[in-house]
């Protein structure tokens with residue numbers, strides 16, 4: 001059990017005025033800390049009937065003030081977001097004893113952005129995303145592999161087109177909390193809350 005002995009305090013004076021700039025600074029620290037997947041984040045959504053679900057996705061950058069990720073629009077998370085366009089994100093960087101929590105409204109990124117990112121991915125990933133009906137039940141691995149092979153043959157020698165069911169979302173934050181582990185579990189928690197055109201920073205009890 002970690003004792004949170006790194007113990008660097010997180011003070012109000014340490015924070016940049018903009019939470020997105022502060023996030024980029026912490027993400028750069030995480031990138032330099034030798035973590036396996038510093039961009040992995042928990043993404044929580046809620047279904048139309050109020051049931052939460054949570055999964056890991058990869059953070060793929062900031063766009064117009066939002067935290068972006070890419071996925072299947074017809075997946076369970078896609079259905080949740082169509083019904084309730086709000087989400088929460090959580091990053092946990094164990095070696096730094098830091099957590100970041102984000103909450104806000106979710107929108108789709110423009111198709112041009114999804115198109116650009118889709119084609120940067122390796123061809124195998126493009127074929128997988130094109131074929132997979134993410135979150136649906138499939139009879140067997142063999143059936144899925146056969147469908148993937150069929151997509152591969154269909155687009156042999158050609159670019160795989162961006163499928164209509166795949167693309168990015170952006171979480172436009174109204175709350176961003178920076179958590180730094182401290183000794184005796186008296187952690188530092190500083191939260192930005194959107195306030196008119198700017199941000200208010202408040203300290204939360206641990």
Ligand SMILES: Cc1cc2nc3c(=O)[nH]c(=O)nc-3n(C[C@H](O)[C@H](O)[C@H](O)COP(=O)(O)O)c2cc1C
Pocket residue numbers: 037040053054055056057058059069070071072075076077078134135
């Ligand atoms: C480290 C890691 C990264 C992942 N990145 C993504 C991602 O960027 N996009 C995605 O759709 N699924 C990603 N997944 C898979 C999701 O966790 C999840 O299985 C999938 O999106 C289906 O979720 P849903 O059925 O709740 O919609 C990742 C899983 C792990 C463990």
